Amino acid sequence: MAEGMRAGSERRFWDRYIEVLHKQGVATPFDRWYVVRAEQFLKALSSRRLAETAPSDLTEYLTSLGRDGRLKPWQFQQAIRAIRILYSMAKIEWADQFDWSFWEDSARALEPQHANTAREAPPVTPQEFAERVGDVRYASIIRNHLDLFARAATVLRMRGMAFRTEQTYLAWLCRFIHFHEGRAPADMGAAEVAAFLEHLVVRRNVAASTQNGALNALVFIYDKVLERPLGDLGPVARAKRPPRLPVVLSSSEVKRLLAEMSGVCGLIASLLYGTGMRLMECLRLRVQDVDFDRSQVVVRRGKGDKDRVVPLPASLVDSLRAHLAQVRTLHQRDLADGFGEAALPDALAVKYPNAGKQWRWQFVFPSGRVSVDPRSGKARRHHLHETAVQKAVTSAAQKAAIHKKATCHTLRHSFATHLLERGQDIRTVQQLLGHSDVSTTMIYTHVLNKGGLAVASPLDGL
DSSP states (O other): OHHHHHHHHHHHHHHHHHHHHHHTTOOTTTHHHHHHHHHHHHHHTTTOOGGGOOHHHHHHHHHHHHTOTTSOHHHHHHHHHHHHHHHHHHTOGGGGGSOHHHHHHHTSOOOTTSHHHHTTSOOOSHHHHHHHHTOGGGHHHHHHTHHHHHHHHHHHHHTTOOHHHHHHHHHHHHHHHHHTTTOOGGGOOHHHHHHHHHHHHHTSOOOHHHHHHHHHHHHHIIIIISOOOOOOOOSOOOOOOOOOOOOOOOHHHHHHHHHTOOHHHHHHHHHHHHHOOOHHHHHTOBGGGEETTTTEEEEOSOTTSOOEEEEOOGGGHHHHHHHHHHHHHHHHHHHHTTOOOOOOSTTHHHHSTTGGGSGGGSBSSBOSSOEEOTTTOOEEOOBOOHHHHHHHHHHHHHHTTOOSOOOHHHHHHHHHHHHHHTTOOHHHHHHHHTOSSHHHHTHHHHHTTOSSSOOOOGGGGO
């Protein structure tokens, strides 16, 4: 009798669970897989009730689940959402504060054309070049001009150009060839380049920065790859580039934004504002780059392949130490399970085969799951995907009722502007931001409206 009542109670619970799934847009037959994921989690609790679990129990389960190399990203995300619904139905208080977004975003692995996985391995087939460009529709163009693309990639690598630059230049080369109906660039010259640039402005109505990017790419291809400098392009229609000011948050807006963030993404956003780092510079940080004794962070291979030093905010020291303690525990578990090797830059992995397993080379902000490196085929824990932080910042800005376009890069703009407001000299700000030319940093003086003397409105004098 008691067993029958218990079985009936369980059926009613899963019926309610499926109802919640349907309300959240999960349709049949996918709903049964959510039930399977939830049942697997409950089974792992060893007869304990959900109310008896702690955040550490959930973290440990998701960590172990993330080491299953057979689990595809969408399956991992499905399991997290299934468990989250369990906790919401049980109305467990601490579950509302759990860092669900970190785990859901950790499901996304670094794709083959991502900067961190692709920059070490040059593409060798038309399909790989098309993936590098980001548009498989260009595969036929690349196939017909494979030697040119291979030479271009080689020259870009030899000159130490960033992966993003390589990706952009190859994409513009594809578009240029496509515009001229497959003709080889070696058979064309300045007139064809000018026609393409004019087409971008007149027909496509692109921004000046887009046209300049195309021009820089084609000038590089002709000058450095084909060794046939273009010379004078003649009277080309050029897009006008009006001056634009960066979006800057006030100190109170930054405070409200960060107050709406928590967990790993909250710590990353605080570092972006507190140091002025770019998002990818922060995500690529290794343990050895954080120097607590000297209160500084070393940014390696930033824009332009340059290193620089930025201050470590004293208010983040305790949070960062606690975070690294958790990362170290995770690394030790990975080592015990046969993982724990981080991807190394350049050819360091060849020179020092075991260096990737050392603590100092681990990412400060690792992903929540182990994924297979699409290039080497090794199971590794890469850094957190950048979209996780981008979505978290956008969501926090909405919650904080900030009616500006607040992004991760906005925090960098705010860092520079607020330093200048507090009397910091512009040369120091230039070094902290990693700008090659001080004229780039000067844009923040216009945001302050202090290019010369601060001007008071005549209305205030009435």
